[in-house]
Amino acid sequence: MENNTIVKEVCPTSTQELIIRGYMLLDIREPKEVEKLTFNVPKIIHIPLSELEERYMEVPKNEKIIVVCQTGERSLRAVDFLQKLGYTNLLNMKKGLDKWVQKGFPTIGDTSGIQEHVCCRGSHSHC
Template structure:
C-alpha cells in the first residue's frame, strides 16, 4: 500500500448516525474473520485488505464510506489509500468491531471472537 494520508476517524456511536444518513460500511477484514463475527448494518461492502488494491474501484465515490475492521488499524490503512485515490467522503471507525461490540451495537456471530482482552482500550476518557 502507498503512503497514508491523514484520515478523519469517528467512533461507533457516530458511525450509527452516519449509517442512518445513508453511509456504507466497508469491512476490510478477511473472509474467515467475517464468518466468525460480522457487523449488522443496512449496507455493508466486504473487500478484504488483502484484495483491496485490486478491488477498491468497486466502492462508490458518491457515498459516505465508513471503513471498518477489528481494531481500526487495517481500515485506517484502507481509508488512507482511498483518500489518496480520489475518494473524498471517507472516514475510519476507530477501535473497530471491538468497540462496536462493547457499545452493544448489532452483530452476527460470537462476540467472544473480539472481546477477549479489550479492557485497555476503553480506559481513556472521552470514548464514545
C-alpha cells in the first residue's frame, strides 16, 4: 500500500497574507522561468525542482514555507518530496505564479505571458 502524504494548500490571496506573517517562499521553477518573471516578496529561495533532490538541505526546516511554481503542479510534487524527508512546515500554493499575477500581487519581470483571469466559475472565494 502506498503511503500518500496529505499536502496542505493555500491560494495566492492566503499566501500574500502568510508572507506578511513571516512565511518564506520556495520557488521551484527552473532558472529561465525565474529570470523572466518572479515573485517580489521579502523572503524567497529558488531551488529548481530538477535540483531539489540534491539541494533539499538548503531548505530551512525551522521556517514556515510555501512552495510555489508556475501553476501549482510541480510545487505539489516538491512538497510531497520534502514531507517524506521530514519537513513539516510546508504549504503548496494552488495555481502558482499564474494566479498570483492574475490577482495583481507583486512581481518582478514580464507578466505579458500570463493570461488574464476569465471566470471564477461561480466561486465566491477570496482566492
